[in-house]
Amino acid sequence: MEYFVQxxxxxxxxxxxxxxxxxxxxxxxxxxxxxxxxxxxxxxxxGFAALILFLILTSVFVGLPVVLLLLxxxxxxxxxASLWNWTIEKLAYRPLRGSFRLAPLITAIGMSITLSNFIxxxxxxxxKPIPPLVSSVYNVFGIxxxxxQILIMILTVSLLAIFWYVVNKTALGRAQRAxxxxxxxxxxLGIDVDRTISITFVMGAAxxxxxGTMYLxxxxxxxxxxxxxxxxxxxxxxxxxxxGSLPGAVIGGLLIGLIExxxxxxxxxxxxxxxxxxxxxxxxIFKPSGILGRPEVEKV
Amino acid sequence: xxAGANLMNNDPILKVEHLSMRFGGLMAINDLSFEARRGDIxxxxxxNGAGKTTVxxxxxxxxxxxxxxxxxxxxxxxxxLLERMPDFEITRDAKVARTFQNIRMFSGLTVLENLLVAQHxxxxxxxxxxILGLFGYSGYRRAKExxxxxxxxxxxxxxxxxxxxxxxxxxxxxxxxxxxIARAMCTGPEFLCxxxxxxxxxxxxxxxxxxxxRSIRKDTGTSILLIEHDMSVVMGISDHVIVLEYGQKISDxxxxxxxxxxxxxxxxxxxEDEEVEEVIEQIVEIETKQGGQI
Numbered sequence: 104m105e106y107f108v109q110x111x112x113x114x115x116x117x118x119x120x121x122x123x124x125x126x127x128x129x130x131x132x133x134x135x136x137x138x139x140x141x142x143x144x145x146x147x148x149x150g151f152a153a154l155i156l157f158l159i160l161t162s163v164f165v166g167l168p169v170v171l172l173l174l175x176x177x178x179x180x181x182x183x184a185s186l187w188n189w190t191i192e193k194l195a196y197r198p199l200r201g202s203f204r205l206a207p208l209i210t211a212i213g214m215s216i217t218l219s220n221f222i223x224x225x226x227x228x229x230x231k232p233i234p235p236l237v238s239s240v241y242n243v244f245g246i247x248x249x250x251x252q253i254l255i256m257i258l259t260v261s262l263l264a265i266f267w268y269v270v271n272k273t274a275l276g277r278a279q280r281a282x283x284x285x286x287x288x289x290x291x292l293g294i295d296v297d298r299t300i301s302i303t304f305v306m307g308a309a310x311x312x313x314x315g316t317m318y319l320x321x322x323x324x325x326x327x328x329x330x331x332x333x334x335x336x337x338x339x340x341x342x343x344x345x346x347g348s349l350p351g352a353v354i355g356g357l358l359i360g361l362i363e364x365x366x367x368x369x370x371x372x373x374x375x376x377x378x379x380x381x382x383x384x385x386x387x388i389f390k391p392s393g394i395l396g397r398p399e400v401e402k403v
Numbered sequence: 404x405x406a407g408a409n410l411m412n413n414d415p416i417l418k419v420e421h422l423s424m425r426f427g428g429l430m431a432i433n434d435l436s437f438e439a440r441r442g443d444i445x446x447x448x449x450x451n452g453a454g455k456t457t458v459x460x461x462x463x464x465x466x467x468x469x470x471x472x473x474x475x476x477x478x479x480x481x482x483x484l485l486e487r488m489p490d491f492e493i494t495r496d497a498k499v500a501r502t503f504q505n506i507r508m509f510s511g512l513t514v515l516e517n518l519l520v521a522q523h524x525x526x527x528x529x530x531x532x533x534i535l536g537l538f539g540y541s542g543y544r545r546a547k548e549x550x551x552x553x554x555x556x557x558x559x560x561x562x563x564x565x566x567x568x569x570x571x572x573x574x575x576x577x578x579x580x581x582x583x584i585a586r587a588m589c590t591g592p593e594f595l596c597x598x599x600x601x602x603x604x605x606x607x608x609x610x611x612x613x614x615x616x617r618s619i620r621k622d623t624g625t626s627i628l629l630i631e632h633d634m635s636v637v638m639g640i641s642d643h644v645i646v647l648e649y650g651q652k653i654s655d656x657x658x659x660x661x662x663x664x665x666x667x668x669x670x671x672x673x674x675e676d677e678e679v680e681e682v683i684e685q686i687v688e689i690e691t692k693q694g695g696q697i
Contacts, residue, residue: 274519274522274523274526274527275527277512277516277519277520277523278520278523278527280509280511280512280516281509281512281520281523284509284510284511284512285507285509287465287490287507288503288507288509289509289520290489290490290491290494291463291490291491291493291494291500291501292494292500292520292521292523292586292590293491293494293495293521293523293524293590294491294520294523294524295491295495296491
């Protein structure tokens with residue numbers, strides 16, 4: 104039992120990270136119907152930005168409080184990743200918006216390769232380690248919960264609350280939802296659709312950067328290929344939860360995290376990805392729109 | 404006289420000059436010029452395929468015209484060349500709003516949200532582009548209350564106040580039509596383009612629509628350009644009628660003038676029954692003279 108709860112907590116932590124990345128996929132898909140395959144690499148880039156800032160800060164200001172250090176790292180990661188995603192959208196995706204559906208998809212894959220190669224060239228191909236920043240571990244009824252895990256979950260929940268509020272209660276979120284439903288009509292009501300789409304990319308990248316920072320902190324190492332597997336898993340999470348749905352992305356993320364850690368705990372760790380994607384396949388067969396996705400009903 | 408000073412009440416608000424729109428080999432609009440006067444309800448009529456909706460699409464930035472100029476003069480005297488502006492600026496800056504022949508609601512948003520989306524720019528500025536708004540900045544709260552007031556005002560006018568929190572897609576057809584007009588009015592337009600607002604309405608609903616349009620003009624001074632097939636609406640409320648056929652203007656004047664214009668009768672209403680036989684006889688004569696067969 105204790106073992107099970109332990110795995111549950113590990114799974115939820117991992118799932119939080121997947122969920123945060125998945126939000127970026129789902130928001131971009133919602134607003135322009137495109138899958139931004141470079142999103143996973145934006146997540147990795149966020150992690151690298153945090154790492155670089157950590158190295159600078161710790162060498163310039165020795166003995167900086169950990170909380171402050173983490174906050175600055177996160178802010179820098181969010182800023183860098185947002186800037187990159189904003190630029191990518193503007194340069195690579197916007198000119199193709201009126202084009203056929205596959206064009207932006209292929210471009211996105213191209214951007215993904217570009218980003219990971221850029222990091223490989225500039226940062227080197229080796230694993231980059233970071234010393235443990237937060238190492239306290241609490242023992243509750245025989246279950247060990249690390250402070251890192253608690254931090255990750257609290258951060259995820261609070262970011263989700265902020266994002267839920269922005270999307271559902273503010274003028275910006277309303278404009279995003281309107282653009283999602285009918286881009287032309289939104290423009291005719293005076294909404295700057297291009298800017299709204301840019302903001303969506305920036306928001307998604309900021310969340311991915313937070314996830315990247317947490318990933319770096321949790322595993323203590325990052326490498327240029329780290330955008331791929333977590334990116335694909337987060338994409339799976341978005342599809343599993345129902346692509347286009349914000350709570351769906353989070354639920355999908357948590358589910359993927361749980362499946363992965365429970366499978367590794369009770370079966371063989373080598374097949375954990377197979378398990379994840381098999382469950383995705385099964386869900387898609389029986390509920391193609393995902394867990395919370397709305398099926399598209401065509402009125403005749 | 405200085406530009407922009409002393410604008411008469413009846414000066415043109417919208418001036419379309421030598422407008423042409425070509426789609427490949429098809430000339431949808433051919434050298435069309437007309438004016439809509441400030442405070443008037445101007446109707447654009449004509450048989451199907453005459454190019455009425457294309458004119459609307461050029462005015463609201465959906466299409467870039469092949470040739471010609473569309474200028475809009477605001478109450479303040481400020482002038483905008485609509486054919487050069489991107490679509491969202493036409494609404495935001497030039498203050499032109501439009502509705503569609505086939506209703507385009509944000510059906511997943513509530514009725515109230517549909518009206519708030521239309522006030523997006525004002526709310527974004529007031530909320531410091533969302534950031535100040537998140538921290539509960541008081542100016543934003545005031546702007547938010549004000550936008551809800553405006554929305555409520557139009558909901559009452561359109562008789563939809565009880566449905567404010569329902570998804571817009573759940574409203575019956577006639578109510579969606581009124582909501583679309585209310586939403587266009589929430590953008591604070593000076594010039595409102597309505598594409599067949601009475602299409603699919605029953606006589607009672609089109610009466611209610613007439614009332615709504617009249618009260619819009621009376622209370623807000625908004626000028627209206629209207630495409631309509633329902634002659635009871637056209638003749639009942641418009642001050643000025645423009646008739647199009649094959650992308651060209653064939654008549655322009657008050658409803659009475661247009662109604663009695665022989666060209667309009669021939670093109671739009673068709674020839675009368677007795678005349679049809681005469682026409683057939685003439686054709687038969689011509690063809691036999693040429694030695695052809697019928």
